[in-house]
Amino acid sequence: MKLVVVSAGLSAPSSSRILADRLTQAVTSQVAGADVEVTVVELRDLAVEIAHNLVTGFPGPALKEALDAVAGADGLIAVSPVFSASYSGLFKSFFDVLDKDALTGKPVLVGATGGTPRHSLVLEHAMRPLFAHLRAVVVPTAVYAASQDWGAEGLEQRVERAGGELARLMTGLAAARPAPVEWGDAVVPFERQLAALRT
Secondary structure, eight states, X not given: OEEEEEEOOOSSSOHHHHXXXXXXXXXXXXXXXXXXXXXXXXXXXXXXHHHHHHHHSOOOHHHHHHHHHHXXXXXXXXXXXXXXXXXXXXXXXXXXXXXXXXXXXXXXXXXXXXXXXXXXXXXXXXXXXXXXXXXXXXXXXXXXXXXXXXXXXTHHHHHHHHHHHHHHHHHXXXXXXXXXXXXXXXXXHHHHHHHHHHO
């Protein structure tokens, strides 16, 4: 099972990456009966390639690898810092160059970080609509962490709840995925149907 984590933090270390790591741990610890392969995409490292892609329409090798990872994921965690009461331009630009069908039906957990609790609604008025437009399945609990939330009561519970929601969605979708059809399996039922029509 593949989990891809997209972090749009600009500093190193960044609070967005710290939140992304905590969400990742919450998901992987709650996925039942499956190994989870985690890929982290740091958008800070892809900024130049993202800008080139917006202008030329062609991704560089590192960006293509990241885009392919997101498209092939069973679940996605996406975390952005808040700039001007919304997600960052780098965050939006990455999802602008992603194939328009890459997230269709894919479970996504969204998170954001900021300096004040007053920006917590960015999750509902900006991030959730973005992923709804991309036809992703956004888990009910989104996680916002303001500066004073770190180490305070409540953040860890929200992280665990959101992680559990994504883990259950990922596990459910993996279980519902049909098994690969073998050639013999496809032919025999058809032959039986043909024989039944002849009688």
